[in-house]
Amino acid sequence: MxxxxxxxxxxxxxxxxxxxxxxxxxxxxxxxxxxxxxxxxxxxxxxxxxxxxxxxxxxxxxxxxxxxxxxxxxxxxxxxxxxxxxxxxxxxxxxxxxxxxxxxxxxxxxxxxxxxxxxxxxxxxxxxxxxxxxxxxxxxxxxxxxxxxxxxxxxxxxxxSWGQEGVIAAWVAAIVAVSELAKTRREQWAKERAERAQAARRRADEERLRIARELHDVLAHSISVINVQAGVGLALLDTDPEQARTALTTIKAQSKEALGEVRQVLDTLRTPGDAPRAPAPGLDRLPELVGQAASAGLTVEIEGTAPRLAPGTDLAAFRIVQEALTNVVRHSGSRNARVRLDRDDVGALRLRIDDDGPATGADAGGSGNGLAGMRERAAALGGTIEAGPRADGGFRVLAVLPVTSPAETKEDR
Structure with missing residues (x-):
């Protein structure tokens, strides 16, 4: 007590x-x-x-x-x-x-x-x-x-006179009514301020989540490639110095690109309203992504062409392919992957990334954070993600994304 x-x-x-x-x-x-x-x-x-x-x-x-x-x-x-x-x-x-x-x-x-x-x-x-x-x-x-x-x-x-009392009673009622109205307006303003503060906190949380997701996708892919190339360089340092030099060159290029993308992500923490210094990556950079995967020993086949996408959808599609290929490099015994792009009956973009497996560890398809990030990206755009092992022993990631995100459609209106 x-x-x-x-x-x-x-x-x-x-x-x-x-x-x-x-x-x-x-x-x-x-x-x-x-x-x-x-x-x-x-x-x-x-x-x-x-x-x-x-x-x-x-x-x-x-x-x-x-x-x-x-x-x-x-x-x-x-x-x-x-x-x-x-x-x-x-x-x-x-x-x-x-x-x-x-x-x-x-x-x-x-x-x-x-x-x-x-x-x-x-x-x-x-x-x-x-x-x-x-x-x-x-x-x-x-x-x-x-x-x-x-x-x-x-x-x-x-x-x-009772008329005078009526005047005083009316005066008292007017005071109470005005006071109640002021109290109601004051509570309404306080509620609106609280809602605005809550919305601002929610936007800040969403922005932090977006930045964390971007950093995860950038670093997971780049570090995976660097890790593979570092292993190759160490294994061939004495027997094949030229190949080891190539691996080190790939590590340098990949680390430089990763630093550039990290800076681009962190640029969003600058003063609100500032334009980004570089365009966000999209599916037009798939050939570059294929080259990075090749340097890690993974052969990637691209089937189909992507339609014209809104910037947010284009970035999400690129990150999904990047994360899926990173998981192939890290968790699959297959050295071949296939990326197929097409449109379904309702005009949505379908991304399918396959590898033939088998999984090299318990975390087949990824540790969970990457898959969760892909699902969050798709859900934010009104799309879906399906990821899991195939019947023949491989692994498949299937993403369905709207060509135009709901938020961008609303802005256009």
Missing amino acids: DEQQVRPRGGPPMWWRHGPPWWNRWDDEEQRPRLPWRSTVLITVFVLAGSNFAGQGQGDRQDLDPFARVLLFVAAGLLLWRKRYPVAVVFGTSVAATVYLGAGYPYGPVFLAVAVACFNAIVTGHRRAAWAAVGVFWAGHALVAHWLYEWLPPSGDPAA
């Missing part, structure tokens, strides 16, 4: 020292709202000066005396703490205004203090307290104006 909730035997409850729950106290000074000095001073001056002016035309009411000015000062001055203690302030202001009007002093700007306190209490979430306070204010005024007026100053004052 929390120490602050423990009540000493025979002693007062703990809220006696710290205040009741509705008191709205802050234990940390830094969390306390700032006192609204300027607005409170302006309201206080307006209430005091305006009451003097308003009293000149109300001969049937008591003249302002020091006690009246004290009540006015208290009603307006309490607003200084309205941000920290909205419940206490709205009740205090209502009581001070009720006593002021019950004593027979002139009607006037004292209503403004009650309105500000009520408005503040409602918009800060203390609806019931605000309603109760203004209800007490109106009920107190009606009680004095219709039943207790004979025993209160000024002497000989008649009962107030």
